Amino acid sequence: MADTQFETVSIGNVRVHVYSSKKFKTTxxxxxxxxxxxxxxxxxxxxxxxxxxRGTTSYPSTIDLKRQLDKMYGATLxxxxxxxxxxxxxxxxxxxxxxxxxKERKSLLDEGLSFFSQVLSQPVSENGGFKASFLExxxxxxxxxxxxxxxxxxxxxxxxxxxxxxxxxxxxxxxHGRLEDIPAIxxxxxxxxxxEVMETAPIDFYCVGNVSVEEVVALxxxxxxxxxxxxxxxxxxxxxxxxxxxxxxxxxxxxxxQGKLNMGxxxxxxxxxxxYPALLMYNGILGxxxxxxxxxxxxxxxxxxxxxxxxxxxxxxxxxxxxxxxxGNYDQAVDIIKQQLEAMxxxxxxxxxxxxxxxxxxxxxxxxxxxxxxxxxxxxxxVLSGTERRLDQLLEQINQVGKEDIQKVAEKVQLDTIYFLRxxxxxxxx
Numbered sequence: 218m219a220d221t222q223f224e225t226v227s228i229g230n231v232r233v234h235v236y237s238s239k240k241f242k243t244t245x246x247x248x249x250x251x252x253x254x255x256x257x258x259x260x261x262x263x264x265x266x267x268x269x270x271r272g273t274t275s276y277p278s279t280i281d282l283k284r285q286l287d288k289m290y291g292a293t294l295x296x297x298x299x300x301x302x303x304x305x306x307x308x309x310x311x312x313x314x315x316x317x318x319x320k321e322r323k324s325l326l327d328e329g330l331s332f333f334s335q336v337l338s339q340p341v342s343e344n345g346g347f348k349a350s351f352l353e354x355x356x357x358x359x360x361x362x363x364x365x366x367x368x369x370x371x372x373x374x375x376x377x378x379x380x381x382x383x384x385x386x387x388x389x390x391x392x393h394g395r396l397e398d399i400p401a402i403x404x405x406x407x408x409x410x411x412x413e414v415m416e417t418a419p420i421d422f423y424c425v426g427n428v429s430v431e432e433v434v435a436l437x438x439x440x441x442x443x444x445x446x447x448x449x450x451x452x453x454x455x456x457x458x459x460x461x462x463x464x465x466x467x468x469x470x471x472x473x474x475q476g477k478l479n480m481g482x483x484x485x486x487x488x489x490x491x492x493y494p495a496l497l498m499y500n501g502i503l504g505x506x507x508x509x510x511x512x513x514x515x516x517x518x519x520x521x522x523x524x525x526x527x528x529x530x531x532x533x534x535x536x537x538x539x540x541x542x543x544x545g546n547y548d549q550a551v552d553i554i555k556q557q558l559e560a561m562x563x564x565x566x567x568x569x570x571x572x573x574x575x576x577x578x579x580x581x582x583x584x585x586x587x588x589x590x591x592x593x594x595x596x597x598x599x600v601l602s603g604t605e606r607r608l609d610q611l612l613e614q615i616n617q618v619g620k621e622d623i624q625k626v627a628e629k630v631q632l633d634t635i636y637f638l639r640x641x642x643x644x645x646x647x
Contacts, residue, residue, distance in 0.1 A: 457534025
């Protein structure tokens with residue numbers, strides 16, 4: 218399998234990663250800025266991407282920004298925040314047409330990088346801070362986003378389970394911040410914080426498309442502000458080993474008709490560990506795919522769940538199980554899920570489960586080769602962990618995983634928290 222790699226260079230103290238390929242007719246730009254996941258900055262981090270997209274010195278309104286995107290043949294721009302372990306990541310992305318496929322051969326990459334750089338480094342400002350009307354609008358939007366979490370019961374249950382499981386740990390924080398922080402954020406203190414982030418936080422710039430490294434570096438040097446002196450702060454990789462002394466059980470009550478049963482496990486394994494490929498296989502067989510044990514045993518055979526699956530957070534060493542069940546089936550569903558965890562520990566894995574999971578997992582990774590932002594995401598895992606994983610090597614490692622390797626992983630996995638979101642009526646116990 219042809220596996221084009223990112224080529225990494227530094228401009229000042231910004232890392233630049235370029236993936237040169239002729240198979241894409243668009244050029245994808247992405248900037249990822251990492252900060253510690255912390256109570257005193259999580260809400261400011263969540264606000265910044267939306268505030269920065271409101272306007273620049275050259276395009277001082279949202280309408281001006283959109284008009285410029287339209288002029289660049291319908292280029293797209295977005296910004297968001299997410300968590301990776303104990304890191305809070307701001308991501309900005311832009312997609313532009315490659316001028317080689319247009320009748321007009323003007324340099325869209327030059328124009329696009331100029332525009333993208335302005336969004337990041339030349340925000341519209343007034344009185345030594347962000348424009349007050351823009352900030353107030355985005356504070357209102359963020360407040361609604363945080364409050365609306367409870368309307369999406371699947372996401373709400375997932376966040377509440379993490380809060381209970383990781384109480385006292387930074388990972389418990391919601392990636393969109395805290396309601397109580399919003400009123401105190403003003404144009405000047407957010408702008409001061411923004412300047413600190415741009416000067417001190419680790420920044421990774423990605424470009425995917427039919428471009429050359431030399432071309433990207435030359436244009437970035439021309440347009441993007443980099444601090445040539447001094448090092449950006451190093452954000453350490455948080456340890457993932459954590460022994461579970463007692464399983465927590467948390468019951469929440471809301472006006473719901475369908476119960477949400479979520480369970481959290483500590484895997485003791487992260488992206489950088491040698492056991493990571495076996496952990497991917499473990500998750501796939503347990504609940505990652507439609508042929509998995511959770512789906513087949515909890516949903517199909519026992520008819521206890523509307524959905525049942527598992528997913529990994531490999532930078533925190535967590536595996537979470539999520540299911541939607543009839544409220545009266547709580548005890549039975551918990552028992553069957555625990556049976557699947559025990560079956561994995563006992564090495565009860567069929568040849569069919571092993572081969573199906575290898576094939577499905579490998580196909581999933583191969584498909585990422587056709588999606589630029591997935592390529593960026595895969596590579597950024599290596600940046601964050603300090604451990605390079607090439608796709609071709611990972612696919613080979615997955616293919617070599619045996620049942621005994623998966624059982625070895627299963628023996629490390631410890632159930633930490635059982636969370637149940639149920640109705641407001643009935644008995645006080647689940």
